[in-house]
Amino acid sequence: MMKGSIEILFHASFRQITKKRKIIEEISEECTFERILTRLVKKYGNDFHNVINSQTGKISNDILVMLNGKGIRDTDEKIKDKDVLIFSLPVGGG
Amino acid sequence: MVWNRKIAYINLTTGKVKTKEISKSLRKQFLGGRGLNMYHLYHNLKAGIDPLGPENLLLIGSGLLTGIPALGAGRCDIAAKSPLTGAVGDSNIGGFFAPELRFAGFDHLMITGKAEKPSYVWINDGEVSIHDATHLWGKDTFETQDQIRSDHNDEQIKSLVIGKAGENLVRYANVRTGMKNAAGRTGMGCVMGSKNLKAVATRGTMDVEFAYPDKLLDYCSEMNNQITSSRWARAQSKWGTLIIYSNTNTTGLIRTRNFQLNLLEDGENLEPEVMDEYTIGMSGCYGCSVHCRHRYVLKEGPYAPIFGEGPEYTSLGAFGTMVDCKKMETILIGNHLVNKYGIDTLEVGGIIAWIMELNEKGLLSEKMTDGLNLEWGNEEVVFELIKRISMREGDLGNILADGFLPAIAKIGKESEYYAMQIKGMSNLHSDERPTPSLALGIATSTRGADHLRSRPAIDLYGLPEELLEEIYGAPMSSDYTSYKGKSRMVWWQELLYAVTDSIGICKFQTVFCAVNAPKFEEFSKLIEYTSALKISKPELMEIGERIVTTERMFNNREGFSRKDDKLPERFFKEPTPLGLPIIKGKKIEKEKFNSLIDEYYSLHKWDNNGVPSEETLQRLGIENKQS
Amino acid sequence: MQKFLFINPENCSGCRICETVCSLHHEKVCNPTYARIQVIKWESSGLYIPIVCQQCEDPICETVCPMGAVFKDETTGAILIDYDLCVGCKLCVTHCPFGGVMISKNGKITKCDLCDGDPLCVKNCEPKALQFIEGTAINFHKRRVAAQRFSELMQKLLTAT
Structure with a gap:
């Protein structure tokens, strides 16, 4: 089985919740965003649960989750070794 | 009704003022603010005029919704032919000036000509007059506003003013109001300077009548709730536009060292949370429920004490990433200096980063550097250049004060490749290559x-x-x-x-x-x-x-x-x-x-x-x- | 329980929404000059202080009124003016220590009426510089702020030892 780790960065309100800028998470196999999110809910509480819009089942439009720099919306997005996941808010552009 | 707001035609050469109704059909076509300013610019300027000549127009306009208690409806649009680009000059400024102008009975001003001596325009409850500003000339943008208030013995006066940069005809001098707001881009402060116009000050106590006040009130509350319940607004309320940095400096959408890199290494001291240390509160423009401006105090160091507002993400790039400075204090001092001199933070940052890269590439003769150590990360030289450009001091300061295109012509063709400008105006420190x-x-x-x-x-x-x-x-x-x-x-x-x-x-x-x-x-x-x-x-x-x-x-x-x-x-x-x-x-x-x-x-x-x-x-x- | 308009200037962002909604609601025009509430600003030091009638328990305006025109609305707690009695002598304006009573556009005496118990300025104040809350909540709030200062001090002491 493949082992690996990913970097998770927290910005804005997520940084306030976790009191961390960055964590490293071990992943033991190819996993999905949903699995990572479940772990974060366990660690840091329900604010991470609210990342998901309960009506659509997708990442809420007023939250920005980036996987290797790309904004993602689906919870079944695949996460693999050396990926960088960013939890942030849609503020950008200049 | 809002329709009774007038336009004032102010001729600084002759001292004559005429006021007129704004035609309703023009309103329907262009609304107000930038729209009407653009109509006036296109119809009243001859092609090819000198932007610094008396024939250039300075257009000031509030918007059709100015004054409503929502959506930051205090914005004012300032336009002219740009002395920086030769194209449309147009810059939008927040704060409290536009509503005050409306309360004073006017929506638009068209200022032409050139005053014989330093002057300011005073607009008070339907009356427009031109006053001597000899005693204001030379004052910074903060002092100028204070002095006008004290001259009229009314602390509620709102003014659009220029600082030394505008007086010295720096091509990207801005127009300022309050502690923070600036009509930064395209050199509108330079146009004011060329007209010997130090300020436009206003105070009004007239009613602005809206068609359906009760419906408007309800809808404004709804709009405010819609805005403030969003996560975006809550973040902006706390960190201002600085919050953008967290995203851009982790992904790689930010310019550093002019345009050489797209991430700032060891840049954690520019993270938005660092601002907490200096922040005493947030402040908002007229009618804004977001309040994205930091009120900050810098207590220590050679420039202290500073009380200021801001800085925006733009200044974080201008005096941070683009010139490879990594301390929040550098940004705060830089922000204060540009506000004081009245010069566009984005343009001055862009041009300093360019000159630093030219220096690194060996494209700047020793004589041209004017004895400055133009190395990356030298914050003192950044502050010094802000001053020299604003004051047109020394050869380098004077050359850079004219903006990218004239500076390229003087420094040499090879320098053009490194100038991150379009139509003669500097780009933000965002890196658009991936987008x-x-x-x-x-x-x-x-x-x-x-x-x-x-x-x-x-x-x-x-x-x-x-x-x-x-x-x-x-x-x-x-x-x-x-x-x-x-x-x-x-x-x-x-x-x-x-x-x-x-x-x-x-x-x-x-x-x-x-x-x-x-x-x-x-x-x-x-x-x-x-x-x-x-x-x-x-x-x-x-x-x-x-x-x-x-x-x-x-x-x-x-x-x-x-x-x-x-x-x-x-x-x-x-x-x-x-x-x-x-x-x-x-x-x-x-x-x-x-x-x-x-x-x-x-x-x-x-x-x-x-x-x-x-x-x-x-x-x-x-x-x-x-x- | 009685609610009070509680001002917390530290939170004020200076946006003047309170002034504008007040004038739109009461005067049906947008004109902060005639708003019952006003944000007084010291711009160059970043101080913004909303000033409005404090709806005093023992109102000076009531005491000085020669006509007995000032009364308290027992449901909302607002101090109001009975215009049938008011002669417009302006003694209340002169004596109010807060500038809470004012002269309106048509020369009449006017003041904050708490919008019949649901103040619009409060509704629209996002930073919560203005709150309409019960006395007990105000007391607790003030104590909470004081306790916060204590706790910060104690933590400093703890980490120092």
Whole structure:
């Protein structure tokens, strides 16, 4: 089985919740965003649960989750070794 | 009604003032603010005039919605032919000036001529007069405002003022009001300086009558709730635009060392949270429930004590990433200095970063450096250059004060490649190489490289494509590195912002960052409740087209065309060296980019040289004025 | 329980929404000059202080009124003016220590009426510089702020030892 780790960065309100800028998470196999999110809910509480819009089942439009720099919306997005996941808010552009 | 707000024609040469009603039919075509300013600019200026000559116009306009208790409806639009670019000069400023002007009975000012000696215009409850400003000349932007208040013994006066940079005709001097607000871009402060106009001050106690006050009140509350319940606004309320840095400096969408790198290494001292240490509270512009401005105090160091407001993300780039300075204090001091001198933070930062890169590349003769150590990260030299440029001190300060194009001519052709400018105006410290939509926006902006003309910031968020189609009205890719459909995105945002600038509200409270923020539909309602005018969404979009096409006609008449809607060559030649996988190694592909421009022109119904067709002019009711 | 308009100037962002909604609601026009509430600003030091009638328990305006025109609305707690009795002598304006009573556009005496118990300025104040809350909540709030200062001090002491 493949082992690996990913970097998770927290910005804005997520940084306030976790009191961390960055964590490293071990992943033991190819996993999905949903699995990572479940772990974060366990660690840091329900604010991470609210990342998901309960009506659509997708990442809420007023939250920005980036996987290797790309904004993602689906919870079944695949996460693999050396990926960088960013939890942030849609503020950008200049 | 809002209709009784007038326009004042102020001739500084003769000292004569005339006031007139603003025609309702013009209102319907251009709304107010930027729209009406553009109409006046296009119709009242002869092609080819010297922007610093007395014949240039200085246009000041509040918006159609100015004064409502929502959406930051205190914005004022200032326009002229730009002394920096020779194209449309136009800059939008927040704060409290525009509502005060409206309370004083005016929506628009058209200032022409040149005063014999330093002067300021005073507008008070329907009366306009020109006063001697000899005692204000030489004062900084803070002192000037204080002095005017004290002269009139009224602390509620709001003024648009220039500092030393405007007096010294620095081509990118800005116009300022309050502690923070600036009409930064295109050198409107330089135009004021050229007219010997130190300030425009106003105080008003007249009623502004809105058509349906109760409906308006309810709807404004609804708008405010909609805005403040969004996560975006809550973040902006706490960290201001500095919060953008967390995103751009982890992904690689930020320029560092001019344009050499796209991430700032060891840049954690510029993170927005660092600002907490200096912040005593947040402040808002008129009618804004977001309050994105920090009120900060710097207690220690050679420049202390400083009380200031800001800084914006722009200043964080100007005195931070672009020049490789890594301390928040540098940003705070730089921000204070540019505010004091009245000079555009973005332009001065861009030009300092350029000169530092030229120095590194050996393209600057020793004599040219004027004895300055132009190494990256030298904050003292950044402060010194802000001062020298504002004061036009020394050869280097004087050359840089004229802006990119004249400076390139003096320093040498080779320097042009490193100048991150479009139409003579510096670009923000964002790196648009991975994002074709953002790149298209800066290339086609009517006022030169700029992110506030058409930037579709929501392209960066990977939103569902169905949602993008719903907003923009056609299918497009949700991948920000893609070219698909991005011309439509830029076109749509350009129309939205043209209308936004004409109704006088804050762009941040429209579809800039947040998809669920107000857009044309909400504007329609607000316009009806304030003015009883019924303007539908398609009609508002057409007004947006009319404004942008008028600007285009103005620029074309000044000799601009497709050849000027371009990106700096580095966008095509140098791939991004750093960043997350989707961002690293990206550059703009020339052919695809050219097709984007083609598509963008055809959406505007301009020909492939960017010239509006006769049919388009007729449809929009724009006269084809060639002189 | 009685609610009070509680001002917390530290939170004020200076946006003047309170002034504008007040004038739109009461005067049906947008004109902060005639708003019952006003934000007084010291711009160059960043101080913004909303000033409005404090709806005093023992109102000076009531004491000085020669006509007995000032009365308290027992449901909302607002101190109001009975215009049938008011002769417009302006003694209340002169004596109010807060500038809470004012002269309106038509020369009449006017003041904050708490919008019949649901003040619009409060509703629209996002930073919560203005709150309409019960006395007990105000007391607790003030104590909470004081306790916060204590706790910060104690933590400093703890980490120092």
